[in-house]
Structure formats: C-alpha cells, structure tokens
Amino acid sequence: MNILIVEDESRIAKRIERMTRDIFGDSLQSLKYANTFHEALRFIENNSLDLVLLDLNLNGDSGFDLLTTAVSKSFHTIIISAYKDQAITAFEYGVLDFVPKPFNRDRLEQALHRAITKEKIETNTVKILAVKKRHKVQLIPIEDLLYIKGAGAYTELFLSNGKKELHDKSLEKLEQLLSFSFERIHKSYLVKVSEIKEIIVESGSKYIAELKNGERIPIGRTKYKDIKAKWF
Structure with a gap:
C-alpha cells in the first residue's frame, strides 16, 4: 500500500502518519506527506499511489481543487477534515470516506478498513x-x-x-x-x-x-x- 497524506498542520499529519503505520503494519510500502496544494499535486501526478488522505483546507487553498484531480486517478481518496458541512459534496465526487476532525484511531481505522477490505459504499452518494x-x-x-x-x-x-x-x-x-x-x-x-x-x-x-x-x-x-x- 502506497499512501500520501495531504495535511498543512504538521502535528495532525504526524498523528495521521503514526496511526496509519500502526493500522497497516507490514502491508505499508510507502507513506509520504505533503503540506501544500502544489506539492501534493506534483506528487500525485508523478507517483503511483493506492490511497490519498486529504485535508480540505491547505494553507488557504481549497482541497476541493485537488480533489477533482485526485478522484480521477486510479487510487481511492479519504477526506480528513473539520469541514463537516462539505462531507456530502465530497461523497458526491466519489471519495471512499469522510473522517471529521477531531478524530480518534477507531474512526480512522474504520475509514482505512474500507480501502483494505474493498468494502462497498451502499448509499446513493456518488453523483x-x-x-x-x-x-x-x-x-x-x-x-x-x-x-x-x-x-x-x-x-x-x-x-x-x-x-x-x-x-x-x-x-x-x-x-x-x-x-x-x-x-x-x-x-x-x-x-x-x-x-x-x-x-x-x-x-x-x-x-x-x-x-x-x-x-x-x-x-x-x-x-x-x-x-x-x-x-x-
């Protein structure tokens, strides 16, 4: 599993990284971190990924601008954001899950479990x-x-x-x-x-x-x- 974390707050990014490494264990091949829109976009365009964990506010840039590119790619995208009011829109774009901040390990593991087990989304969300x-x-x-x-x-x-x-x-x-x-x-x-x-x-x-x-x-x-x- 090759994962990219896109998060502008280093403290939260490190927390996501620690939990993700713990959840995936030996099945994790690489875990990279980008803290700006442009850095994340360059990485996505030039690397093979299985999963992107994306914040929707990146130093003032909208994560939705990155999301339209991300969901067109071969990997799944999980949103991790405090903007709960944007969850419906994110699902309409075809994200695998939306993890609201603040989050705990169990909620993140639930989202990552969808990527691991290929659990289907049964609700009519993707538009x-x-x-x-x-x-x-x-x-x-x-x-x-x-x-x-x-x-x-x-x-x-x-x-x-x-x-x-x-x-x-x-x-x-x-x-x-x-x-x-x-x-x-x-x-x-x-x-x-x-x-x-x-x-x-x-x-x-x-x-x-x-x-x-x-x-x-x-x-x-x-x-x-x-x-x-x-x-x-």
Whole structure:
C-alpha cells in the first residue's frame, strides 16, 4: 500500500502518519506527506499511489481543487477534515470516506478498513465521476452513465449520448463506489440496473442483459440468478 497524506498542520499529519503505520503494519510500502496544494499535486501526478488522505483546507487553498484531480486517478481518496458541512459534496465526487476532525484511531481505522477490505459504499452518494483529459478534468454525471467495461488496469465508461470515456480507476474500485445503482453482471462489466430492459437466455447457457438503448451485455453464469432476482 502506497499512501500520501495531504495535511498543512504538521502535528495532525504526524498523528495521521503514526496511526496509519500502526493500522497497516507490514502491508505499508510507502507513506509520504505533503503540506501544500502544489506539492501534493506534483506528487500525485508523478507517483503511483493506492490511497490519498486529504485535508480540505491547505494553507488557504481549497482541497476541493485537488480533489477533482485526485478522484480521477486510479487510487481511492479519504477526506480528513473539520469541514463537516462539505462531507456530502465530497461523497458526491466519489471519495471512499469522510473522517471529521477531531478524530480518534477507531474512526480512522474504520475509514482505512474500507480501502483494505474493498468494502462497498451502499448509499446513493456518488453523483459524478471525474475523468482526466489531456489538460483538464471532465466531470461526468452518474445519471449519464449506462455501463462500465474493464479495460485492463483502466475502465471504459459508456454514456447515454453514445460517447465513451476512459477512467483510470479499475473496475473493482468503481464497483466499490457505485454498488448502490450498478451491478457487476460479468467479470468485465458493471451495468446500471435501471437500464436493463430484458434478460435473455440463449442456447448454450448464454445469458444476456439487453439495455433500453438496445445494447447487449453478457451476464456471467455465476451472476445470472442474482441479477435476475434484483432485476425482477
């Protein structure tokens, strides 16, 4: 696990670091610390990470400016902030958890546990997915997303307007964030359940989900019964 702590108060950063090292133990490969917006942005752009622990107030700079870049990346983001009123907005951007300050070890461990165990977020919180484009971050509303296809370490987002966008997060990480409305119907596909028009059984025990727009997505044999039960 490679982790970056983004926190402008060194006392709090050291406390987070101490607790994180204690919680992860030997599974922690590297733990770095950045105390400014620009330092954190440079590190995120130039290093491979599994998790970012982000404060929302960085010496006067808004952590949300960094958040839009962070959530477009392959890693998960956990907010640690005193700005509790911004928790809903942070979840809408696709953070894994929001730990309000002041916090204790148990609350931080609960948040980190989500990253370790790949615990799914069951509530309808994520409203957008941020996609990194060449020189900007594009925000895609979840309501415009029909299904997601795994593409190696990346994923392809298929939208209602017929366009396709590439996301840096894996299918597993997006499943963790979007499990409230998307179902893993196949090892390579996440589909919005409300977009399924019909479930088709073809010869040779092949199962197909036909979407409202006419597209046909394969259903894994081990997934068929669960999908049929939820769809009906």
